[in-house]
Amino acid sequence: MHGLDASPWAQTKTNDAKKDHEDKWFSCGARKNGAYRRNTALAAYQRAKQEEAEQLDGFAALAANLPAGGVFTAAELDKMDLPPVQWAVPGLLPAGLSFLVAAPKMGKSWLALDLCLSVAAGGEWLGRKVNQGPTLYLDLEDSANRAQARMRTLLDGFTAAPETCTFRLLAPVLGAELFKILDEWAVANPGAKVVCVDTFQKIKPAAGKNETSYGADYRICSPLQSWAQQHNICVLLVHHNNKNKGSVDIFDGVNGSQGLTGTADAVLLLTKSEGRFAEDATLSITGRDVDTEQYLARFDKTTCHWELLGTVDEQTKQSFESSPAVLTIKELTAGGKWQGTVQELADEVLTRYPDAGLPMSPQGLGRYFNNLWPDLKYHGIKHGIVRGAKHRTHTLARK
Known part of the structure; x- marks a missing residue:
């Protein structure tokens, strides 16, 4: 009734309540089978729901250019000329x-x-x-x-x-x-x-x-x-x-x-x-x-x-390749295999790059180079290790 009262019918009321009631519900032109009032009531209800949705959501319903209100088959979707992502x-x-x-x-x-x-x-x-x-x-x-x-x-x-x-x-x-x-x-x-x-x-x-x-x-x-x-x-x-x-x-x-x-x-x-x-x-x-x-x-x-x-991957790769330790290893392995301890390798690095900033303690050097070994294989350098009684000997060679 709220939806119907908001319709144009509300503007045609007279002072005769009985006549208004008859006009509104039973005497809609020559069509007295009720179809007119049912369809009009449905349209009024849908309009009221749309207005309510607009008031709640704050924007008009999307006017999508899609068939059947957004329902289509895979074949229809394949034939659609859709604009690219903006x-x-x-x-x-x-x-x-x-x-x-x-x-x-x-x-x-x-x-x-x-x-x-x-x-x-x-x-x-x-x-x-x-x-x-x-x-x-x-x-x-x-x-x-x-x-x-x-x-x-x-x-x-x-x-x-x-x-x-x-x-x-x-x-x-x-x-x-x-x-x-x-x-x-x-x-x-x-x-x-x-x-x-x-x-x-x-x-x-x-x-x-x-x-x-x-x-x-x-x-x-x-x-x-x-x-x-x-x-x-x-x-x-x-x-x-x-x-x-x-x-x-x-x-x-x-x-x-x-x-x-x-x-x-x-x-x-x-x-x-x-x-x-x-x-x-x-x-x-x-x-x-x-x-x-x-x-x-x-x-x-x-x-x-x-x-x-x-x-991040590009910067990590660039930082790895430009590090003094990697540059030193590439030089040492250019003429063949290199063998030595972590301390000997650190001395080689500092000889070439005094400002390399390597850790000072043996434990720090061990952690530093342990993080370095796995990535050498991506640069064609194989790392091996032999554990001796007093120290470990590291082997570096080109693949």
Whole structure:
């Protein structure tokens, strides 16, 4: 009855209650078999449910260009001409919902603001060419003064501030009002590429009564992911990590339940193994359309820009090959087999590279070279050991 009263019928009422009742339920034109009122009631009910969903989720239902409301056969799917995955930063940030996670005061806001400025201007971010387009930066933890100072630092005082990067210092909790703001901005900025929320905790609503943390996180993030995919925009949520150091999966370090990472199309986790004051960090990336990879990243304290130094594997290999000990072993085995003790090998290294920084104690040298032996085989050098009564003799030879 609520749905029917909200229909156009409600505008045709008279003062005759009996007549209104007859018109509404039994005398709908010439069709008195009830089909008209049943179909109209169903349409009113569906409309009311749609309006309720829009009010709860804060965005209109997705208008997917798929047959039969998203139901299709494998053969139909194979014939579909689907657009390719859209990227804000190719290989790093696809359209959809992404998280940038790091410890407090570690430089993630510099990284997020640099993204918005770079995409708006059409430059590079982390050494990758971006796809240019309007950006929105919800800077919810800073004042206008601090936002201006950070922007001027990143722009170096020479680059003009892009007109297509919009700042917003206040935002409501994630819901209908926030989605209305995002919708209006997306309409006013066609071709928009990035919406960055710094930080997610500022817009995250509270969990419902008797709701699990996983269920709450999934419910909260799902509408935002749908909005991002609908508008083909990368929504990046800046978030904090936790102190979970016992997990095998590093992405368990995201603060919150797996409902957050479960809805995300990409997760970028920035960590430092040597404390927050270290310049180098590890950027771990995973996602649905993103290759899982780990990069070494460095923060330039002068320009406040982050840069990628390469993958962790590349840097480890490069560091191994350029170490004084490996260079010495390659020289010693170039003319044939070499034999000797760990101390004799250390003396050979220090003769060639006095600043090699090898451990001073025999125990330290033993641990250092024990970590070195296994990787020599990948460089064509075979390691052997003979245990004598007083010492161990190591043999190194080219394969």
